[in-house]
Amino acid sequence: MSDLWKYTQDLLYTDIQGPLFTYLLPFCLGAWREDLRGTSSEYGGFVEHFYPVLANRQVFDRFLTPAQSMAVSDFMCGSILEEIDDQRGLTYRGSGARPYRWITALTTHGVLLPDVDLLWNAWWSVDTVGRAVAVVQYVSCLMYREDENPVFAPWTPDRGGGPPHLWEFGGHLYTSRWLEPNVVFLKRALNVSAAADVLKQAVERLANLPESDVGETVQADVPLCEDVLTSRCAALPRVLETVQEPGKVREW
Numbered sequence: 001m002s003d004l005w006k007y008t009q010d011l012l013y014t015d016i017q018g019p020l021f022t023y024l025l026p027f028c029l030g031a032w033r034e035d036l037r038g039t040s041s042e043y044g045g046f047v048e049h050f051y052p053v054l055a056n057r058q059v060f061d062r063f064l065t066p067a068q069s070m071a072v073s074d075f076m077c078g079s080i081l082e083e084i085d086d087q088r089g090l091t092y093r094g095s096g097a098r099p100y101r102w103i104t105a106l107t108t109h110g111v112l113l114p115d116v117d118l119l120w121n122a123w124w125s126v127d128t129v130g131r132a133v134a135v136v137q138y139v140s141c142l143m144y145r146e147d148e149n150p151v152f153a154p155w156t157p158d159r160g161g162g163p164p165h166l167w168e169f170g171g172h173l174y175t176s177r178w179l180e181p182n183v184v185f186l187k188r189a190l191n192v193s194a195a196a197d198v199l200k201q202a203v204e205r206l207a208n209l210p211e212s213d214v215g216e217t218v219q220a221d222v223p224l225c226e227d228v229l230t231s232r233c234a235a236l237p238r239v240l241e242t243v244q245e246p247g248k249v250r251e252w
Contacts, residue, residue, distance in 0.1 A: 004031055008049040011059075018063045025064075029072065033079045036105050038098065051171030054112045069113075076112075077119045080105045084123055085130035087137065090214035093153040095160030099137045108170040110178040110186075110240060117185040124198045132205035136215045139199050141166050142232045143218065143225040150217055167239040178240040186237045192230050196222050 007024060028050055034040040035047045053059060060069045083102040092099065106123075110116045126132045140151040141163045147154040155162030169176060178186075199222065203215040222229065 004028060004043070005046045005049065008046060008053055011053045012049065016059070016063060021059075021063050022068065025072070029075055033075075036079055036083055036101055038101065048171040051108055051112070051169070051173055052176075055173055055176050060113075073113045073115055073118075076105075076109060077115070077122070080109065080119060081122055081131075084134045085128045087130040087133040088211070090133065090136055090151050090211045091153075092151060093159065093161055094156075097152070097161070099134070099152075100164050102134065103138065103141075103164045103166065104168060104170045107166060107168060107240070108173070110182040111169055111173055111176045112179075114179045114181040116178075116182040117189070120185070120189060126198065126201045126205050129205060129209065132202035132215075133211055135198050135202035136206075136211070136218055138166070139195050139202075140218050142195060142236070143221065143229050145228065150214055166236055175243055177243050178237075180241075183237050183241040186240065190233045190236060192226060192233055195229060195233060 004027065007028075011021070028046075031040075031043045032047055032050055035043040060072075064072065080102055083105070087099065087102070089098075106116075106119065109119060123131050123134060126135060137151055140149050144150070144163070146162055149163045152163040153161055199215075199219050203212070203219045206212045206215045
C-alpha cells in the first residue's frame, strides 16, 4: 500500500512517465476496487490521492488511448455496480455503513469520466435486488430531511452517521466539479416523476424480502415529501456543477 501511495505523490507532483503509468494503472485500479468493495481497509489513504490523479484531464487525454480510457471507465462502472448489486438492508445507524461507499464512488465518478449516464441507467434499471435496495437508499436521501430518514438514523456526536450527502466527492477533490456531460444528463434524468417511478419499481422488486417494509414506507411518503423532493432534484445538479470548496457546509 505504501508503494502505491508514494506513486500517487509522484503522479501529483512530478512529471508523469507515460509507460510506467499505463503499467501501474491496473494495480491502482485494483486497490481502488478493494477499498470500494470493502475487501481491504488499507487503501483508504491511497484512494484519497488517486482520485485527484484521475481528475487531472491530461491523464486521460495525454497518457491513455481512447480504448484504454474506455477500459478504465468500464472497470470503474462495473465495480460500482458490483457494490450496488450486493446492497442489502434498509436500516443503518452510525458512520461506516456500506451505502456510503457506493454513493461516494458514484458521485466521484461524475468528476472523473463523462459517462455517468451509463452507470446511472444500469442502476435505475432495477435489474437486481441490490439495485432496488440502492434506489431506496438514494431516493430516501432526496426525500427526507436529515433527522427524518427511516433508512439512515440521524447523526450523533459519538457514532456519526446520518444520511449520505449526495454531493460529496471522495478524496482530495477540493477544486473539482462534475463534468459537463454528466451535469446535462442529471438535469434531464432527475426529477420527481422519474424518482417516484424508479422507487415504485424498486419496491416491487423487493416484495416479500426483508427490505420490503421500509421500501413501502418510503414509497408511501413520496406525496408527503414532494416539496422537498422537487427542490432537491433541481438543486443536486446545480451543486454538483459547482466547485466543492473545502470546509463549506452545504444545505439543501
